[in-house]
Amino acid sequence: MRVIFNEEMKQVADDLDRMAQRVRSAINGAGEALLNQDVEAAQAVIDGDIEIDALESSVIDQCVKLLAKQNPVATDLRVVVSTLRLAATFERMGDLARHLAEAARRTYPASPLPAEAQDLFAQMQDFLNVTADRMVTMLSDRDTKTAEQVIMDDDQLDVLHRQTFALASDENTPMSRQQVIDVILLGRFMERLGDHAVSAARRVVFIVSGFDPSKEPTRDEGTDID
Structure with missing residues (x-):
């Protein structure tokens, strides 16, 4: 039974790794679309979100079957439950990347960001x-x-995120109402990507050690913007 569990868990882990790789591609592509008005990159992110969703469904189905058939305990149970949480986190990250890409596609060939915001968002994208x-x-x-x-590094993104609010509220910055909305929303989407990455990192540490290294226990709780 142990051999069967290990084989099935390996298949789940492979799907989860693929999810992480697809999310990385989505984040990269969304940044390319947003900062360089690349509509093809935007469309690739939007279309690719379907695959991330499908991988999440596969991971969930496999984990439910493992819980039902193998009745894992102790470390094995921790791994299965954490895998479920990670899959949900990656799916949300895919959705957030899609939101960024949709904003870029909506305003193409123009950027949804004013010129004054380009450097700030480029820094946020580099971090992501x-x-x-x-x-x-x-x-x-x-x-x-x-x-x-x-x-530990997530504080850097939080600092940049706060600057988006300062920019949006600066009456001396020439922005349309739509651009103000986009600066606030897109900044929030990028900040949430960072928060979800932190949640995933905490989950990986928990899988390995059984210890939750929460910097702020409630930072990732509450309503998500997906």
């Missing part, structure tokens, strides 16, 4: 690209050091 790379690594290698780095 690095975080997405780390997310794939920490998951595939069960690398707790990389996971802890994702958790």
Whole structure:
């Protein structure tokens, strides 16, 4: 029975790794669409979200069958339940990347962002690209050091996110009402991507050690913007 469980869990882990890789591609593509008015990249992200959703469904189905058939306990149960949580987190991240891509497609060939916001959002995107790379690594290698780095570095994105509010409320910055809305919403979507990456990192540390390294226990609780 143990051999069967390990084989089935390996299949689930492979699907979860694929989810993380697809989310990384979605984050990268959404940034390309948003900052460079690349409508093909935007459409690829939008179309690719279907695959992320399908992988989530596959992971959930496999985990439910494992819980029902194998009756895992202790560490095995922790892994299965955490895998379910990770799949949900990655699905939300895919949705957020899709929202960014949809905004870029909506205003094409113009950008939804005013010129004054381009540099700030480029910094946020650079941070998310690095975080997405780390997310794939920490998951595939069960690398707790990389996971802890994702958790600790998230404050940098929070600082950038606060600057989007300052920009949107600056009456001296020439922005239309739609641009003000886009700056606030797109900044929030990007900040939530960072928060979900932190949630995934905490879950990886929990899988490996059984310890939840929450910096702020309630930071990822509550209503999500998906």
